[in-house]
Amino acid sequence: MPTPGLRAFPSSANTRPPTGGFVDRTAGGDRTFPCDDTVRAEETTLALTTTYTLPRGAHRRLDAMVEGLIRNPGAMIKASEVEAFTRTSSFAPAFDKLPAAMSADDFIGALKLAMLTESATETYAVTIEERATTYDSPWLGRFIRDLWVPDEDLHHAPYRAMLMSAGIAEGELDREIADVRAKMLDYRSGDTPVHLTAYGMIQEYVTDNWHGLLGRSLRESVPAAAHLANRIKQRETLHTIWYRDMTALQVEANPRLLKHVAEAAAFFEMPGKSLVPHLEPNVPRWLDLLDNDFDRWAKEITRLLHQVCGDTKRSGELIVRVVEARGTKVGPLPPRLVRAVFDRLGPHGYGLLGEALLERAGLGYLFRDRRQTESGRAASLPSRLRGMVRRWVADQIDLGMRPTEHVEPEPAAPPAASAPASTVAARA
Numbered sequence: 001m002p003t004p005g006l007r008a009f010p011s012s013a014n015t016r017p018p019t020g021g022f023v024d025r026t027a028g029g030d031r032t033f034p035c036d037d038t039v040r041a042e043e044t045t046l047a048l049t050t051t052y053t054l055p056r057g058a059h060r061r062l063d064a065m066v067e068g069l070i071r072n073p074g075a076m077i078k079a080s081e082v083e084a085f086t087r088t089s090s091f092a093p094a095f096d097k098l099p100a101a102m103s104a105d106d107f108i109g110a111l112k113l114a115m116l117t118e119s120a121t122e123t124y125a126v127t128i129e130e131r132a133t134t135y136d137s138p139w140l141g142r143f144i145r146d147l148w149v150p151d152e153d154l155h156h157a158p159y160r161a162m163l164m165s166a167g168i169a170e171g172e173l174d175r176e177i178a179d180v181r182a183k184m185l186d187y188r189s190g191d192t193p194v195h196l197t198a199y200g201m202i203q204e205y206v207t208d209n210w211h212g213l214l215g216r217s218l219r220e221s222v223p224a225a226a227h228l229a230n231r232i233k234q235r236e237t238l239h240t241i242w243y244r245d246m247t248a249l250q251v252e253a254n255p256r257l258l259k260h261v262a263e264a265a266a267f268f269e270m271p272g273k274s275l276v277p278h279l280e281p282n283v284p285r286w287l288d289l290l291d292n293d294f295d296r297w298a299k300e301i302t303r304l305l306h307q308v309c310g311d312t313k314r315s316g317e318l319i320v321r322v323v324e325a326r327g328t329k330v331g332p333l334p335p336r337l338v339r340a341v342f343d344r345l346g347p348h349g350y351g352l353l354g355e356a357l358l359e360r361a362g363l364g365y366l367f368r369d370r371r372q373t374e375s376g377r378a379a380s381l382p383s384r385l386r387g388m389v390r391r392w393v394a395d396q397i398d399l400g401m402r403p404t405e406h407v408e409p410e411p412a413a414p415p416a417a418s419a420p421a422s423t424v425a426a427r428a
């Protein structure tokens with residue numbers, strides 16, 4: 001078992017959100033605004049305390065990426081697909097083959113979580129657009145308004161149709177949807193575009209996973225419903241990749257933005273906590289009942305972050321920065337001291353840590369293991385020693401993907417504001 005000394009990723013809510021910075025690209029250069037926590041952008045409520053700078057060429061590449069995606073978005077969910085389900089299928093058989101130990105109420109709750117968090121597209125869009133404008137990043141605003149919003153528009157509809165077929169009144173569902181749409185999103189994972197795209201990448205992956213679990217649970221009982229859940233899952237997979245690529249491009253253009261990616265990962269929290277607080281505390285238990293594979297989850301999120309970083313050196317730096325952002329210790333050592341040591345060790349130190357992270361997540365094949373040379377002979381002593389240290393470090397890393405606290409909410413009562421939060425819920 002790994003020790004908790006080097007917790008790579010969060011499994012509970014943060015209390016210290018990062019705020020954004022401000023760059024001006026309108027005056028012919030890549031100027032970074034001198035920001036401090038007393039500065040506020042006009043017409044927004046965003047506090048600006050950190051910086052976000054990209055070369056002009058990177059903005060052009062992001063513009064081109066978004067335009068390409070808009071030209072070829074793939075097959076979005078169509079209203080006719082939902083109508084066909086409503087016309088031809090009954091959801092009742094789902095309750096004859098529920099996942100083991102899952103009650104009908106739990107299953108309805110899991111479906112409602114998907115429906116409600118998918119209903120808040122406009123809330124997410126406004127949150128992101130406001131920041132895209134603040135940071136003079138029209139590519140992000142165009143991505144959200146002209147691609148992501150239309151794509152997400154009907155993701156709640158299949159679950160609404162399933163729940164209606166299960167006997168829940170249309171008026172009740174629409175009231176719940178309206179309530180969620182009226183709520184404010186408590187977003188705390190950083191305001192710059194790279195914070196947002198990194199957050200979006202993780203969030204879309206978790207959502208993709210949730211739709212996949214629901215689809216799998218319906219595969220035998222109501223194949224038409226499983227097909228719809230998997231159609232949504234396909235879209236979330238694309239969204240994950242889109243956000244990953246936008247994040248990677250920004251980090252490649254300005255490696256200092258890795259700090260912001262680390263903040264987004266460190267303070268990650270699913271929006272279900274603020275939008276559906278009456279359902280979200282059930283998510284850890286529902287994940288277990290739906291037989292979620294937490295190891296695969298950790299592996300895939302680590303893979304995404306590594307792809308954003310581009311190499312093991314940056315992946316190693318990322319993990320130190322995540323721990324630092326969370327303010328947790330590395331064994332007995334404060335994370336700032338650890339980072340100072342690794343900065344002195346240079347790329348070799350971070351590279352070893354990045355390799356250890358990949359090895360811990362089951363992705364060791366992504367770097368060359370030098371225990372043996374390509375000809376099959378034993379590797380050199382330094383190489384073998386390096387491997388021993390790497391494996392020891394890997395054993396210290398806790399990827400922190402499994403929610404550890406199961407909160408049993410009072411029936412029909414919202415949880416206390418201080419209730420521990422999970423990082424997982426479905427959305428968007």
Ligand SMILES: [Fe+2]
Binds near residue numbers: 204207235236427
């Ligand atoms: Fe999505």
Ligand SMILES: [Fe+2]
Binds near residue numbers: 118152207427
């Ligand atoms: Fe969605």
